[in-house]
Amino acid sequence: MELLYAILLGVLTACGVYLVLRARTFPVVVGLTLLSYAVNLFLFAAGRLHTGAPPVIGRAPAYTDPLPQALVLTAIVIGFALTAFALILSLRALGASGHDRVDDRKEKP
Amino acid sequence: MTHLPILPLLIPLFTGALLAMLPRQALTLGRSVSLAAVLAQIPLAAWLVIRTQAGPLVYALGNWPAPFGIVLVADRLAAILLFTTAVLAAAALVYALRGDDTQGRGFHSLFQFQMLGVNGAFLTGDLFNLFVFFEILLIASYALLLHGRTSERVRxxxxxxxxxxxxSSFFLISLGALYAIAGTLNMADLSRRMAALPATDAPLVAAAGSLLTVVFCLKAAAFPLYFWLPRAYSSAAAPVAAVFAVLTKVGLYAILRVNVLIFGPEAGALSGLVFDWLWIAALLTIAAGAIGVLAADSLSRLIAYLVVVSAGTIAAGIALGNREALAATLYYLVHSTWIAGALFLLSGEISRLRGGDTADRLVAGPRLPRPMLLGGLFLAAAVSAAGLPPLSGFFAKLFLLSAAPSGWATLGLYGAVLGGSLPVIVALGRAGSALWWRHDAAQAPAAGCDAVRLAAAAALLIAGVLLVVFAEPLWTSLEAAAAEVMDTQGYIRAVLPAVSGGST
Structure with missing residues (x-):
């Protein structure tokens, strides 16, 4: 499970970084979203992966660490709000300048 | 347990929430509440400075003891930074009350949330909480940056x-990695665990710690991560840009706190993890900022590059890593925050007076009114920013240079700080002569200096003068603050009395 999880994180991060490096706002926003998914999953895995273990110490031989889940919850809320804000902002930038490039270079005809 | 350390968070939090609910018609009420809340921060921060002389105040939120709950730690350093922020914010808000606050919605409530984020970042003793406060101050700053939006501001x-x-994504990655290895995000607890870290985990912690510092360098605008700053700061409204002068300092504070506390002398192989490359990055930041200052085509962009130069100087002082250099760095930090704020406010007023296409671009424009007053204020701010005697910039640089240890470090620091001063003097001199001595006869002279706006800028300059007048007691207090920051064992004892063997 760890290997699968790690590969998933790697793929998500790679896709996110690729999209962030594009010079148009919409792919950049999608890329940041993918990156934040990868980060959230990574934070979740910081408490180690367990299945069927209670988040209580002493009731079972293994236990799940509940703290990373609380951290992930906070990170998701912040990340979601920021994504929405970035989307609105890129729409405004599109409206203001007529193109969606993040650098100000003119579109090739 | 005294509730004093949480007041700098509660006041802006509740004021901000209250102001968000006020209808737009209640402008006077909103303004007075906002001003009262910001002004109240000054005596509060001063009281904190006095109270923390006796040792750090630790406030456990919800009475959950560290490391299980989140703690706020008000030590001398945090209290001094809170005071710096409060003075800057008060001047910026007074300036904004003259009309900048009505150019868009929700200025006052955003301003309060900005204060909440900055104060929280200075006070918190928990890394994840630091992330949350960073996000609060960033979200408020995004909205403030767009305040009174123009298309340049949107871009x-x-x-x-x-x-x-x-x-922020990288911030979270490093937090996740640190938590996965150390099992805690409380800074004191992390510091304690670094001493007993198994050698196999050290490279991973080193990677996480370096990444954390890279993220803080991004917020602090250190080389090569400063490219966002000049454009953002120069396009923001003047009072917003003035408050932004403290945002880079939050990043620098985080670099200092994390690296001294977690990767301090007790951390074994990881001690002083980032200081070598932080030193080089700092010198390059000063160089890049100095070049930018020379190339700037508008006053606000010039000041934005001055912020980059000051970020580099502070980072260099942190990277030197000795107590005296740290005290000098703190002096420089307070000075540069206030002077950059004053310069941004002045540039906003100049831009408003010149108006139209000229605004604050360094080209011939309409004749400015009250050249003695306005020009005198600019001259005082410029002299201070460039580090010429007799104002605070000179003393800040003097303290820093005399604190440099002998050897290559001295050569690098002297070269960068003194070499960086020359372009700053040239650029500020050029800007002053362009603004006051080169007139476009075709344009009607500008009229109507705003006394309140000028007074807000002058107040920050006077605060800078007071830094010089009270340099000696201030220096003693800053040295004590620096010694307290370096004393990681004292910090751990204060935050975790139970685990470190004190009374429970």
Whole structure:
């Protein structure tokens, strides 16, 4: 499970970084979203992966660490709000300048 | 347990929430509440400075003891920074009350949330909580940057928002890695555990710690991560840009706190993890900022590059890593925050007076009114920013240079700080002569200096003068603050009395 999880994180991060490096706002926003998914999953895995273990110490031989889940919850809320804000902002930038490039270079005809 | 350390958070939090609910018609009420809340921060921060002389105040939120709950730690350093922020914010808000606050919605409530984020970042003793406060101050700053939006602000804001969202992702990655290895995010607890870290985990912690510092360098605008700053700061409204002068300092504070506390002398192989490359990055930041200052075509962009130069100087002082250099760095930090704020406010007023296409571009424009007063204020701010005697900039640089240890470090620091001063003097001199001595006869002279706006800028300059007048007691207090920051064992004892063997 760890290997699968790690590969998933790697793929998500790679896709996110690729999209962030594009010079148009919409792919950049999608890329940041993918990156934040990868980060959230990574934070979740910081408490180690367990299945069927209670988040209580002493009731079972293994236990799940509940703290990373609380951290992930906070990170998701912040990340979601920021994504929405970035989307609105890129729409405004599109409206203001007529193109969606993040650098100000003119579109090739 | 005294509730004093949480007041700098509660006041802006509740005021901000209250102001968000006020109808737009209640402008006077909103303004007075906002001003009262910001002014109340000054005596509060001063009281904190006095109280922390006896040792750090630790406030356990919800009475959950550290490391299980989140703690706020008000030590001398945090209290001094809170005071610096409060004075800067008060001047910026007074300036904004003259009309900048009505150019868009929700200025006052955003301003309060900005204060909440900055104060929280200075006070918190928990890394994840630090992330949350960073996000609060960033979200408020995104919205403030777009305040009174023009298309230039939207473009600059988009860059600023995207790069900071990416930065936040890296912040979370390093937090996750640190938590996975150490099992805690409380800074004192992390510091304690670094001493007993198994050698196999050290490279991973080193990677996480370096990444954390890279993220803070992004917020602090250190080389090569400063490109977002000049555009964002120069396009923001003047009072907003003035408050932004403290945002880079939050990043620098985080670099200092994390690296001294977690990767301090007790951390074994990891001690002083980032200081070598932080030193080089700092010198390059000063160089890049100095070049930018020379190339700037408008006053606000010039000041934005001055912020980059000061970020580099502070980072260099932190990287030197001795007590005296740290005290000098703190002096420089307070000075540069206030003077950059004053310069941004002055540039806003100059830009408003010249108006139209000229605004604050360094070209011939309409004749400015009250040249003695306005020009005198600019001259005082410029002299201070360039580090010429007799104002605070000179003393800040003098303290820093005399604190440099002998050897190559001295050569690098002297070269960068003194070499960086020359372009700053040239650029500020050129800007002053362009603004006051080169007139476009075709344009009607500008009229109507705003006394309140000038007074707000002058107040920050006077605060800078007071730094010189009270240099000696201030220096003693800053040295004590620096010694307290370096004393990691004292910090751990204060935050975790139970585990470190004190009374429970």
């Amino acid at each position: 600059a804001g988009l860059h600023y928002v995207l790069i900071n969202i990416a930065g």
